[in-house]
Every structure is written in structure tokens, then in C-alpha cells.
Amino acid sequence: MLKITLEQWRMFRAVVEFGGFNQASAQIHKSQSSIHNAVGKIEAALEVKLFRINGRKTILTEAGELMLRRANFLLDEAAKVEAIGHTLAQGVETHLRIAVDEVFPQALLYKVLDSISAQFPLLRIELMESVLSGASELLDSMRVDIAISPLTNNDGFNEELCEIEFAAVASPTHALHVLGRDLTLEDLKAERQIVVRDSAISKKSDSGWLGANQRWTVSHMRTSIDMIRSGFGFAWLPVSAIATDLETGILVPLRLNQNARRSAKLYLLFKDGDRLGPAARAFLGELRYQCMQFFD
Template identity: 45%
Template sequence: MAKVTLEQWRMFQSVVEHGGFSQAAQAVHKSQSSINHAVHKLQETLGVPLLEVRGRKAELTDAGRILLARAGGLLDEAEALESVATSLAGGEEATLTLAVDVIFDYECLFNAIEHFAEAFPYTRLEVRETVLSGAEELLVQQQADFILSARVPQGFVGEPVARVRFVPVAHPQHPLHQLGRPVARKDLKACRQIVLRDSAIRNRQDSGWLSSDQRITVTNVQTSLELIERGLGFAWLPETRIRESLSADRVLPLQTEDPWERDVTVYLVYADVDRCGPATGYLIEALRAGLAPLE
């Protein structure tokens, strides 16, 4: 068990920071005698001199200099611990888990997380990236506090918050861009398709057009995009995640016979809306603030 108290370390630190016992007493609003007693008791308990008084000024001994450096870290940790306890006592969540479909606008997500981290520094946030029914599965298994997903699990209520357009794209030099005519289904079938795999474990599902004879399956939108930028295939990708590549002409939308662009609605789904704390509410509002209103 520790023989000295945090208060004694604080008094010792104050004397050093303010240059003397009387100055420290004024700074921390305590009597000079209480400061003297705390530091004297600290030195007596440790069995090593920490300060030498020269005139009106208290100066550190070599041992005092070493211990002060360690004590500073200890006091910072104690202050941080008290802040965490205060936050938890106020109802803030200790941890928060968000499952987000990879089609969601990551710029919006990152901005919201940045604001959240500043407002709730002591709430641990876990962001689990999912594909297709992956977020749905995590919610049902009680592994997420809320999800942003194109699928709403049975028995839950989803609030539509965003609409994502999927665009068929390929590298500018891909054969599908060299046809000199709109791309037909038979043309796609003869080319390699880059497909996203469902991240769910139990009930994996497919979505969209999957009729190509050649296929590369990946688990991340960014991987799919990089393969397309290398000319290795085509894919339907969420416009929210490929804006930069489109602007730089690293990939181009396919001109097709039929309008094969498709819109997908992203829903906000709570595990239990009645149990949402202030951190959850703040993060959700930060996400909403970055989204265009649905028409």
C-alpha cells in the first residue's frame, strides 16, 4: 500500500512550480503551514530530501528532480482518471460500437468521428466496417449499439438517412470503354467483374448483377477500386467512395444500353433507442449534420 498521498505529491509539485512555500500556498489557496507539513511528511516518509531551502526559494535536490518527473506523470494519470469517472457519472457511455456499411460516405463518417472524439474523449469508439448483411448480423447479435446499413433487420425500425448511387465503372483503357457503342449485358458477361463479399458469417447474401464468367471477390471497396484502377475488371461501386478517382479520370462510368446505375438507401438502426446515452446521441447528430437531406 502506498505510504504517501496524491495530495502530498501535489503540494510538492506546487512548491517547485511556484518557487516557494508561500507562493504555492497562495496559488493553491491553502495555508503555508499545511503546505510545509505535506512536503515535510512526504520527505520523512520517503526517507530522502526533495527540496533545499535557500533564502526564500525552495530548490530541488537531485533526488527531488527525479521523483518530481515521475510524480508529474502520476498526477496527470490521476486527473485523467477523475475526468473519466466524472464523465461516467454523468451518464456517458464507456464504450460505443458503430457498424457501418462500406458504401457509406466516409468523408461524412470521418468528420463526425473527429467532432465526437473532441466532445467525448473518454468514450471508446469502435467502428466496424461491414458489407451487405454484415451490419445487420452484428446488430442482431448485440455486437453493435447502432448501425448504418442498407438492410434493416427483422423486428427493428430503420430511419432512412442517406441515399447512395452505385455506378458501373472501369479503367479508361478497359476494353469496355473501347467498344465505340453502349455496353450491353453480353459485353459485361465476357469481362472480369470485381465483387464485394458479404461480411456476415452466418447468412451471407449476394446483391446486384453477378453474371460475369470471370470474377475477383474482395472484402473492401478500396481494394475493389484499386483493382479497377489497374485495369483488372469492372464493378458497381458506391459514388460516395470513388469521387476522387472519378474526378481524376482514374476510373470512368460505363456507358450502358440500359440505365444500370442504381440507388441504395442507407438506414440508421438502433439496437435499443431507449438505452442510447449522450455519446451515442452526439455521434448520430454529427453524422446527420454531414448528410444531405433526403428528397
């Protein structure tokens, strides 16, 4: 028989999270006496001191820091068990949230989404388009159920999904093409590079060559493509996104003596497979199948 309840652990964590017993009382709507009593029972059961008072500050002891790490794990796992139970009770989910990096081929994505909607007509799909670490951040914050990202996560499920090829391109009339010779990175430094910014809010990252003396930074890849079509700069773009432009000559590959073509891997991410419902599982299966067909 356990001596300490989940609710007592929750109140202990609240004291740490909100900076004291008074603050915790206001945030979780429990009386101060209830919170003091819960922490006191934990300390008595374990025969350890969890907090020390320094002036007006409530500070964790060394033992308290250790117990907080274990309590966090226990409470997070309990929340997962409840979420799985809700998923089982509901049967087929009604809402599926997906974050997809903008370099993932759109035609392939639309095909997968259309197939899943045909299988689950009442399913509402929320698609969040992201750049670089944006997709993994959305998954970390539980704002999406599944992510397709160029970055892996430290926890949860990570699976290599595909490899995206990039080509350095500019419009046919761009100054780099006018040179009429193989180009070096020094040539690129003198021209404007169009860069798509990381859509993450907290932890942003840079990717690709950023050596140009002048850069325009935009929020979406489609904006970057439009600017390059109009001759405002150059960039490395996903070949799948500009295939028609390359075929028709609207965009022309740069004659670089190295790194004219690059590639980047995309990963399939989710936190806990047991929490995914039938529609989410069907999406994963269809996505894997279509990627095999597209990239084979």
C-alpha cells in the same frame, strides 16, 4: 403477487436451451434438484405439464412451447430493464461500437466521429466496417450499439438515412471502353466483374448484377477499387468513393445502354433507444445533420 420468479423461468429456459436437466445443471451451475424444483413449481402454479420424457430426451409439450415463447420475452425484457439501469447509473458511456457499411461516404463518417470525439474526449469508439448484411448481423448479435446498413432489421429501430449512388466503371484502357459504343449486359458477361463479398458470417446475401462469367470476389471495397484502377475488371462502385478518380479520368463510366447508374438506400439501426447513452444519442444527431448537409 407473482407466483413464479424470473430465476425459475430462467432455469426452465436453460433446460430447453441445453437439452435436459443434467445439461442445464452443468451449464448454469445449479444443482439438478434446484432445476427440477423450479420447473415443478412453474407446473404446479400454472397447472400444466411443460416437459415429457422420451427415452433420454426431454421434450417440450405443446403448453411448454407456448410458455417458452412468453418466458423468452419476459427474460429478454428484464435484461433490457437492467441494461437501462446500468446506463443511467453510469451517466456518459465510455465505449461506443458502430457498424458501418463500406459504401457509406468515408469523409462524412470521419467528420461525424471527429465531432463526437471533441464533445466526449474520453469516449472510446470502435468502428466495424461491413458489407451488405454484415452490419445488421453485428447488431443482432449485440456486438455493436448502432449500425448503418443497406438492410433493415425485423425488430428494433429502422430509419432511412440516405441513398447511395453507384456507377458502372472501369479503367480507361479496359476492353469495354475499347469497343467504343454503347454496351449491353451481354458485353459485360464476357468480362471480369469485381465483387465485394458479404461480411456476415451466418446469413449472407448477394446484391447488384452478378451476371459476368468470370468474377473476382474480395473482402473490401478499397481492394475492388484498386483492382479496377489497374484494369483487372469492372464494377458498380459508390460515386462518393471514386469521385476524384472520375474527375481525373483514372476511372471512366461504362457506356451502358441501361443501368449505368444505380442507387441503394442505407438505414440507421439500433435495438433499443432507451439503452443508448448521451454519446450515442449525440452521434445519432450529428449523423443525421451531416447526412442532410451532404446529400441535400
